[in-house]
Amino acid sequence: MTIETITPHGTPTTGSSAQPDMSREFNPWLAAEVRFDRAAELLGLDDGLRKLLKTPGMEVTVNIPVMMDDGRLEVFTGYRVQHSIARGPAKGGIRFSPDVTLDEVRALASWMTWKCSVVNIPFGGGKGGVICDPSILSRNEVERITRRYTAELIDVIGPERDVPAPDMNTNEQTMAWIMDTYSMHKRTTVTAVVTGKPLNLGGSKGRPEATGRGCLFVTLQALRRFHIDPSEARVVVQGFGNVGGLGAKLMRKAGMKVISIIEWDGALYNEHGLDIEALMAHRQKTGSINGFEGGEAIDRHEAMFLDCDVLVPAAKENVVHSQNAAKIKAKIMTEGANGPTTAVADKILAEKGVFVIPDILANAGGVTVSYFEWVQDRQGYFWNEQLVNGRLEEIMVNSFKDVVEYAERHHVDNRTAAYMLALDRVAFAIKLRGIYA
């Protein structure tokens, strides 16, 4: 797979009628393949190993019957993909969304393999998803979906096999239900079967903020390279949820000026930096960032192209693509979301000289603290927050250095370097283990 084969068809135009077809460029599995192929080529991996590393080890589809509140019987489709268990149990979140596809779950599972490998934690990669729209489901319906999905996967997941975590539209409560269902089947409480649990059910201190905190640590490293003092850094954050919101809060705490927050229903600007905690309180009260007095409302489609030092896309996939990447003015891009940049846009950003901290490194703080949670559950001994954050910082800073030095040594961009480093580690593990026949 090459970038050319996934370039959108049609000519980009400014009019609304002849929009190019972006479906191939936006297909996450094709995007994952392009990045994989580039890294595999540069590493000179042989064909057999390439085939093995590319193909998910296990894909499970479950069609789950669920009794709805109104007495109707509904059937939901769910997936769990284990991309690789070469370096340890599969690890990765479960998302609930009407748009979930097997291709998406496959791509996300492979990203988890590379992510865990980049930060060198002893996990493989997995991902799960259920096609459902939690915004139109009651809490009881979501609980029944979660429990039945877990029951169907009872022999697939497990602390030594495959350890789920929260992802889009799933949270601590979802993890508590999964842990309880699994434990009921096993007739013993197994906290280490999932991470991202509530604190009093074997969760870890620092887990909720871990992804945002990880983004902060790598961004600070990148700023140092640009000789930009954090207090001078102007940051634009897209997304105000677990990653973007908590990340923005921590960045402000570290002295940076978060000049813009972009959400799905609006964007705010303040050249002196937004008061993130006040904005969180406002959103909590009104349900939206709109109407906040401490910032000016700006066009949410244009905010990503503001003149700034750091752009943090922390909302969803494919927001930086062939049609808009050239407009990005940020010096540094910290990918808080999974897959916010398309493979075609990679090339444009590289030509512009944007310093991209790729998703598999930038947002790895979440899974790193998930690893700490899994370790603590298995030890039955819990760490204080300082220890969690200190160990997270050490891993993120070292991984950042590994990737950036690798990129410099091999004259490749940061994303390619991260993939090369990750693939190489997984390939080495496979070579050491050998193929069981």
Ligand code: GLU
């Ligand atoms: N869903 C998060 C991610 O994409 C966390 C996964 C985990 O903690 O296992 O990295």
